[in-house]
Amino acid sequence: ATLSHARYGKANVRLAKVHRHAEDNTQSITELTVRTLLEGDIAASWTAADNTNIVATDTQKQTIYVIAKQHPVNPPELFASILGQHFLDTYPWMTKARVDVTVHRWTRMEVEGKMHPHSFLRDGVEMREVECEVIRGEEIRIRSGIKGLLVLKSTASQFWGYHRDEYTRLPETWDRILSTEVEAGWRWKEFENVEEVRKEEGMFDGAWSDARRITLETFAQEDSPSVQNTMFIMAEKILAAVSGVEVVEYSLPNKHYFEIDLSWFNGLKNTGKDAEVYAPQSDPNGLIQCTVTRK
Ligand SMILES: O=c1[nH]c(=O)c2nn[nH]c2[nH]1
Numbered sequence: 001a002t003l004s005h006a007r008y009g010k011a012n013v014r015l016a017k018v019h020r021h022a023e024d025n026t027q028s029i030t031e032l033t034v035r036t037l038l039e040g041d042i043a044a045s046w047t048a049a050d051n052t053n054i055v056a057t058d059t060q061k062q063t064i065y066v067i068a069k070q071h072p073v074n075p076p077e078l079f080a081s082i083l084g085q086h087f088l089d090t091y092p093w094m095t096k097a098r099v100d101v102t103v104h105r106w107t108r109m110e111v112e113g114k115m116h117p118h119s120f121l122r123d124g125v126e127m128r129e130v131e132c133e134v135i136r137g138e139e140i141r142i143r144s145g146i147k148g149l150l151v152l153k154s155t156a157s158q159f160w161g162y163h164r165d166e167y168t169r170l171p172e173t174w175d176r177i178l179s180t181e182v183e184a185g186w187r188w189k190e191f192e193n194v195e196e197v198r199k200e201e202g203m204f205d206g207a208w209s210d211a212r213r214i215t216l217e218t219f220a221q222e223d224s225p226s227v228q229n230t231m232f233i234m235a236e237k238i239l240a241a242v243s244g245v246e247v248v249e250y251s252l253p254n255k256h257y258f259e260i261d262l263s264w265f266n267g268l269k270n271t272g273k274d275a276e277v278y279a280p281q282s283d284p285n286g287l288i289q290c291t292v293t294r295k
Contacts, residue, residue: 003046007098009036010057013064017073026117030073033102036060038087040094053093063087075204076101076130077142077188081197084134096135102147103128124149128208129185139190140197144204145183145249146212152179152257157224177257177278178224182215186238187247200244207242214238227252227288235292247293254286 016031038060044050067086073079084097104127106120129145157178162170186207191197214237224230235248257278262268270277 003043005039006043006046007037007039007096008042008054008057009038009098010061010064011035013061015065015068015073017068024117028108029106029120031104031106032068032073032076032079033104034064034083035098035100036064036083036087037098038091038094039096039098040091042093053091055087055091055094060087075201076103076128077132077144077204078194078197078201080130080132081134081140081142081191081194084132084140085194088134088136094136096133099130099132099134101130101132103130126150139192140194141190142188142197143185144188144208144211145185146208146215147183149182149212149215150179151182151216151219152177152255153220156222159226175273178219178227179255179257179280180219180227180252181255183251184211184215184234184238185249186211186242186245187249188244189246203242203244207245210241211238211248214241227254227286228290231288231290232292235290239292239294247291249289249291251287251289254288256281256285 013034013036014032015034016029019028019030021027038055040053042053044052045054063086064083067083068079071079071082080099080101084099087094087097105122105124107123109116109119109121111119126149127147129147131143131145133141135141154177155175157176158174159176160172160174162168162172191200215234218230218234218237222230222233231250231252235250238248239245257280259271259275260277260279262270262277
């Protein structure tokens with residue numbers, strides 16, 4: 001048998017970094033979940049039970065804490081690049097470091113009309129994501145994204161004109177509830193090295209807030225003819241807004257809210273334009289995905 005591919009590391013490494021701003025006596029906090037995966041001259045551990053070149057996953061975890069202490073953890077794209085490069089610089093037999101960083105929300109509290117200096121709330125499970133690959137002798141590849149952003153609109157969503165045959169039961173609709181949990185990603189141009197990532201670090205936060213704003217605004221403002229068309233418009237707008245991004249991807253579940261026919265109850269109308277009480281569906285869900293490039 002042949003070992004065709006091998007990588008290993010530590011997943012679900014959680015850390016929180018407190019930033020103390022002496023200038024205005026406020027503090028902020030960044031909470032991350034980090035995953036590292038290393039590749040290189042490590043096959044012997046799998047094939048010959050020789051662990052000589054294995055940097056223990058615990059060592060990788062300890063390294064994450066040290067690098068988070070010694071370097072900025074924001075923007076997460078820069079932190080992931082620094083961490084990935086550290087592994088290649090420190091272990092010459094490693095050829096690739098994949099570092100994934102998830103940023104959890106701690107939104108500053110507003111208390112008595114003022115932004116509180118050191119209190120925050122978790123306003124949603126929404127996460128900011130970064131996937132970074134640092135490969136020896138190649139450019140740094142970074143993909144940023146949003147996950148878990150749950151949205152719903154109660155109208156201005158349609159779905160009609162689709163193929164119909166003997167398998168089709170779904171009635172066409174010009175007015176439905178639309179809900180999805182946004183999973184969006186944007187792939188950056190390649191970076192020569194960590195220094196180039198650092199030089200352009202200002203664009204990552206802007207891209208994330210542009211992508212989030214565009215997603216929410218487009219979702220709300222489009223009288224959507226389908227999930228397909230609306231997500232394509234979102235992707236087009238992100239490409240137009242963020243010059244450093246080359247590819248935008250969306251994966252949107254269609255989290256259905258079904259109308260409930262109550263006509264069995266003395267003819268009670270609750271479908272079509274009379275629909276008010278709906279049945280939210282945990283499953284199954286539609287799943288609509290796309291990749292949109294500049295050209
Ligand atoms: O927006 C939608 N796209 C689809 O492809 C689909 N299929 N069923 N409902 C749907 N809604």
